[in-house]
Amino acid sequence: xxxxxxxxxxxxxxxxxxxxxxxxxxxxxxxxxxxxxxxxxxxxxxxxxxxxxxxxxxxxxxxxxxxxxxxxxxxxxxxxxxxxxxxxxxxxxxxxxxxxxxxxxxxxxxxxxxxxxxxxxxxxxxxxxxxxxxxxxxxxxxxxxxxxxxxxxxxxxxxxxxxxxxxxxxxxxxxxxxxxxxxxxxxxxxxxxxxxxxxxxxxxxxxxxxxxxxxxxxxxxxxxxxxxxxxxxxxxxxxxxxxxxxxxxxxxxxxxxxxxxxxxxxxxxxxxxxxxxxxxxxxxxxxxxxxxxxxxxxxxxxxxxxxxxxxxxxxxxxxxxxxxxxxxxxxxxxxxxxxxxxxxxxxxxxxxxxxxxxxxxxxxxxxxxxxxxxxxxxxxxxxxxxxxxxxxxxxxxxxxxxxxxxxxxxxxxxxxxxxxxxxxxxxxxxxxxxxxxxxxxxxxxxxxxxxxxxxxxxxxxxxxxxxxxxxxxxxxxxxxxxxxxxxxxxxxxxxxxxxxxxxxxxxxxxxxxxxxxxxxxxxxxxxxxxxxxxxxxxxxxxxxxxxxxxxxxxxxxxxxxxxxxxxxxxxxxxxxxxxxxxxxxxxxxxxxxxxxxxxxxxxxxxxxxxxxxxxxxxxxxxxxxxxxxxxxxxxxxxxxxxxxxxxxxxxxxxxxxxxxxxxxxxxxxxxxxxxxxxxxxxxxxxxxxxxxxxxxxxxxxxx
Ligand SMILES: Nc1nc2c(c(=O)[nH]1)N[C@H]1C(S)=C(S)[C@@H](COP(=O)(O)OP(=O)(O)OC[C@H]3O[C@@H](n4cnc5c(=O)[nH]c(N)nc54)[C@H](O)[C@@H]3O)O[C@H]1N2
Ligand SMILES: Nc1nc2c(c(=O)[nH]1)N[C@H]1C(S)=C(S)[C@@H](COP(=O)(O)OP(=O)(O)OC[C@H]3O[C@@H](n4cnc5c(=O)[nH]c(N)nc54)[C@H](O)[C@@H]3O)O[C@H]1N2
Ligand code: SF4
Ligand SMILES: [Mo]
Numbered sequence: 001x002x003x004x005x006x007x008x009x010x011x012x013x014x015x016x017x018x019x020x021x022x023x024x025x026x027x028x029x030x031x032x033x034x035x036x037x038x039x040x041x042x043x044x045x046x047x048x049x050x051x052x053x054x055x056x057x058x059x060x061x062x063x064x065x066x067x068x069x070x071x072x073x074x075x076x077x078x079x080x081x082x083x084x085x086x087x088x089x090x091x092x093x094x095x096x097x098x099x100x101x102x103x104x105x106x107x108x109x110x111x112x113x114x115x116x117x118x119x120x121x122x123x124x125x126x127x128x129x130x131x132x133x134x135x136x137x138x139x140x141x142x143x144x145x146x147x148x149x150x151x152x153x154x155x156x157x158x159x160x161x162x163x164x165x166x167x168x169x170x171x172x173x174x175x176x177x178x179x180x181x182x183x184x185x186x187x188x189x190x191x192x193x194x195x196x197x198x199x200x201x202x203x204x205x206x207x208x209x210x211x212x213x214x215x216x217x218x219x220x221x222x223x224x225x226x227x228x229x230x231x232x233x234x235x236x237x238x239x240x241x242x243x244x245x246x247x248x249x250x251x252x253x254x255x256x257x258x259x260x261x262x263x264x265x266x267x268x269x270x271x272x273x274x275x276x277x278x279x280x281x282x283x284x285x286x287x288x289x290x291x292x293x294x295x296x297x298x299x300x301x302x303x304x305x306x307x308x309x310x311x312x313x314x315x316x317x318x319x320x321x322x323x324x325x326x327x328x329x330x331x332x333x334x335x336x337x338x339x340x341x342x343x344x345x346x347x348x349x350x351x352x353x354x355x356x357x358x359x360x361x362x363x364x365x366x367x368x369x370x371x372x373x374x375x376x377x378x379x380x381x382x383x384x385x386x387x388x389x390x391x392x393x394x395x396x397x398x399x400x401x402x403x404x405x406x407x408x409x410x411x412x413x414x415x416x417x418x419x420x421x422x423x424x425x426x427x428x429x430x431x432x433x434x435x436x437x438x439x440x441x442x443x444x445x446x447x448x449x450x451x452x453x454x455x456x457x458x459x460x461x462x463x464x465x466x467x468x469x470x471x472x473x474x475x476x477x478x479x480x481x482x483x484x485x486x487x488x489x490x491x492x493x494x495x496x497x498x499x500x501x502x503x504x505x506x507x508x509x510x511x512x513x514x515x516x517x518x519x520x521x522x523x524x525x526x527x528x529x530x531x532x533x534x535x536x537x538x539x540x541x542x543x544x545x546x547x548x549x550x551x552x553x554x555x556x557x558x559x560x561x562x563x564x565x566x567x568x569x570x571x572x573x574x575x576x577x578x579x580x581x582x583x584x585x586x587x588x589x590x591x592x593x594x595x596x597x598x599x600x601x602x603x604x605x606x607x608x609x610x611x612x613x614x615x616x617x618x619x620x621x622x623x624x625x626x627x628x629x630x631x632x633x634x635x636x637x638x639x640x641x642x643x644x645x646x647x648x649x650x651x652x653x654x655x656x657x658x659x660x661x662x663x664x665x666x667x668x669x670x671x672x673x674x675x676x677x678x679x680x681x682x683x684x685x686x687x688x689x690x691x692x693x694x695x696x697x698x699x700x701x702x703x
Pocket of ligand 3: 025026027028029030031032059060061063191192194591
């Protein structure tokens with residue numbers, strides 16, 4: 001800590017009569033390090049941790065408002081068991097933790113005997129403490145089906161990075177870049193940690209060119225030098241055509257690709273054989289051929305340059321190859337992991353908190369669901385296929401689902417099917433902070449502590465290796481428990497208590513930190529540890545099968561797909577009856593479906609809306625700030641309309657995150673805005689297993 005920061009924090013603490021607890025924010029998954037000021041067991045102030053390299057002492061609006069979580073009267077306070085039949089949303093009665101643990105142990109034993117351990121699935125948002133559930137339900141119980149929610153998130157881009165670079169989650173070195181091309185990535189609206197948003201803006205101020213490829217004139221496009229209003233689902237065509245121009249004009253880095261990539265020559269042939277030229281791509285992506293060629297030349301000749309994507313291109317069934325093609329621009333110009341490009345970040349040495357001896361481990365009999373479902377390459381469970389397993393036993397029966405910090409009924413496509421799925425289970429358990437719409441469909445609801453009330457040690461999302469810690473700042477709400485205690489309670493009832501011996505979080509914290517460069521005590525004081533930023537890992541060899549950037553993907557070929565990225569048409573294309581293409585993006589002051597019971601944020605943005613172009617608005621009689629009906633072949637919603645210039649005609653964009661008839665016990669969220677996931681079917685990325693939210697056509701009329 002610098003003297004200046006130390007003085008400022010100490011002075012603030014003195015004025016407020018508070019203790020400082022160094023922690024991190026987990027309102028969104030980017031987990032910015034924080035300082036929480038606590039007096040008499042209440043949070044009186046909080047801000048970013050000014051010493052951490054990925055903070056500037058501030059937080060975003062959602063982060064600033066997040067301490068409301070600790071005083072929200074709607075928080076779940078005790079375990080609850082369903083009292084009514086599963087044909088309708090649940091009604092619940094309070095039970096004790098002991099009863100809850102006994103019931104879970106009884107059901108787990110029964111399901112394993114009747115159907116095998118693989119009939120139990122665990123799914124969560126990203127949460128390192130989920131490792132405790134992995135030890136219990138994976139190692140000891142024997143289920144191979146412990147997953148997170150990535151198929152609802154960045155599955156396609158993750159899949160692209162894994163197959164190309166063997167890296168699960170590259171960061172972005174915006175600060176050193178001179179040419180930044182963002183494809184469907186709204187860094188300044190759907191911010192991914194304040195560090196990256198700030199680095200992007202600072203880089204631009206220093207003269208970097210920012211090009212945003214997006215059907216919507218997003219918050220990031222508004223700050224860009226150039227907005228490329230692409231037609232939805234056209235990214236693979238445009239990126240492949242850019243690769244073609246670069247290679248045809250010898251603007252690629254021949255030395256780099258020959259040393260560090262597998263399949264470059266074949267890729268050159270592939271682009272030529274398929275006729276992937278700018279002229280071919282133009283009608284598909286809606287960007288004229290001259291612009292595609294110019295951007296390709298600019299990209300290849302202005303170094304360092306970066307081509308990156310996040311969710312946008314992955315909303316479609318052709319999204320996996322779109323993401324691959326976007327990253328191939330970085331590869332063929334020889335820039336991957338160099339300063340100013342995507343960054344194949346190093347991870348900090350954190351160990352598992354629980355060691356299960358081999359002899360205690362169960363041997364799973366069946367392959368994990370994603371493999372059995374026919375998605376062996378998928379980095380996570382294809383969520384949209386889970387209803388088939390529950391309702392039809394395909395590929396094998398699933399009888400129990402545990403959801404932790406995830407709300408699939410609201411977040412996955414086809415809400416009705418998700419509800420049907422939960423109602424079709426023998427046993428559903430929600431581990432939650434609020435009575436979510438998914439929790440309402442479960443048999444048991446268990447209250448978890450929030451990140452202000454429990455400890456987590458995790459990898460920080462900064463360029464260098466980083467350890468971050470959140471530690472209890474205030475007491476648990478009601479009888480809520482940290483996940484470790486929940487898992488331990490179940491384990492004890494199953495006869496596996498000996499493997500979960502810790503009394504307090506520091507006990508497992510020490511184990512996790514065994515090989516870390518600092519002690520747990522130092523981590524508690526600082527809140528984080530950050531190592532050196534390292535570049536140029538491609539030359540050292542990558543963790544791919546060939547050790548190189550896999551332009552030719554052997555895994556793709558073995559799975560029966562074209563090993564090179566291709567353009568393919570999407571599954572759903574607008575027609576005369578449903579002439580408009582739906583797209584989605586986030587709200588800048590909310591996060592997904594977890595901040596809508598926060599009155600501070602709801603005062604700023606109290607409901608979501610659909611954006612429509614002026615041309616389409618005139619055509620369909622839509623007025624600005626009036627309610628409209630958006631209708632797909634499946635269902636319809638009533639939602640507020642915003643008439644804007646900044647969206648490709650023929651496209652409507654729904655800002656995601658409201659529309660709860662839900663949070664029956666969440667008075668603020670209930671009844672505000674509209675939930676669009678009722679409109680879409682469950683289209684699934686054919687290789688990656690991603691949820692394809694934008695494979696949906698609609699029509700619109702005034703309400
Ligand atoms: N404020 C805020 N910040 C957040 C979140 C939040 O809910 N609110 N959520 C967090 C989470 S979980 C995530 S995963 C990230 C997501 O970060 P992003 O992926 O940047 O977020 P989205 O808003 O989903 O952005 C998708 C963008 O893709 C565009 N798009 C749609 N179709 C296409 C297409 O065919 N091609 C191209 N090129 N673009 C297309 C959309 O218009 C939209 O602008 O944000 C994180 N940060
Ligand atoms: N139409 C449409 N659908 C989308 C998206 C979109 O842009 N458009 N975005 C997608 C994306 S990127 C994502 S990441 C997913 C996110 O979808 P989900 O995986 O469902 O995650 P969240 O919406 O972040 O939060 C889900 C639940 O976590 C609970 N929660 C919050 N904190 C805690 C905690 O500390 N402990 C526990 N146990 N529970 C907690 C909240 O009450 C909430 O019910 O949604 C996807 N769905
Ligand atoms: S970006 Fe905002 S919501 Fe996300 S972790 Fe940082 S402060 Fe929290
Ligand atoms: Mo996400």
